[in-house]
Amino acid sequence: MSNILCLFRPSLSVELLLTELQRNKIKKSDISCFILKAQTPFKNGLTDKDPTETTSLADLGFIFATVFGVVGASIGFRLTLGPIIWGIVSSIIGFLLGFIIDYFFTRAYKQKSHSFVLISICCRSEQETLIKKIAETHQVLGLTVIES
Template sequence: MIISTFEHSIEVEQALAVLEEIGVERSSIMTVMMDNNDERIDKSATSHPNKKTMAFEFGMATATAMSVFGISFGFIAHWGPLIWGLLAAGAGFFAGYTITRLMQSRYFKQVFRVKERLPEIAVLINCEENRFHDVQRVLWEYEALSVGTIHA
């Protein structure tokens, strides 16, 4: 029997599909979702949004504000309010996103260093002795956190 742990990701599904392709039966594979015990994790340390999400949100906010100015200007300009509104929205998004990312990279590095722990999955595979090395190779190839064997 082989026991392996993964972070919850698409690699787990890909590894299981490859195992089935090389001849490990589906009934010989069992997956168990592990509990992270979220009570002991300080929620205030991980409550900050993702860098790109925060920059995108700020970019959208500045795009909205700039589009209002662009539409207002468009009523007196040559191309009209629609074109000027779209141009101002694009420029506002680019400016807001870029400024936010620059500020994050220079001033807020320590805030975003906390990595949220993803839930882990334990995969138990009952296979023949002659397939041990193939199964282990597939598990390591698809980024297993750890792989162990039980020889019965």
């Protein structure tokens, strides 16, 4: 008997893999899944800023783009190239500026960590190659075999 451990990102392919394994006569009781949860560094109180909140890396970029876009487009009515071009240019400048500020100053408490799914499959030695092949077609990140 041997045990195969494989690591995945959580996605639909995990479920496809489980279905595929069952179709290949691997029993459900021989498979176990573990969720490796992304760990958040610290938490101060319930209502404080949520460190897992992932959207905020682009918050300031979109906000600055709007502000710069409105002002740039308005002033553009007086400039030679007109409001469209100045609106676009100032929006892009605003977005980059906001993004850079967010990137350097707010990134510290937003370190993004990923969740993973670890699947352990218990099988006979002759099934190993088949399972490896199935895992490879489902975007496996890493795989190891433990002989026992």
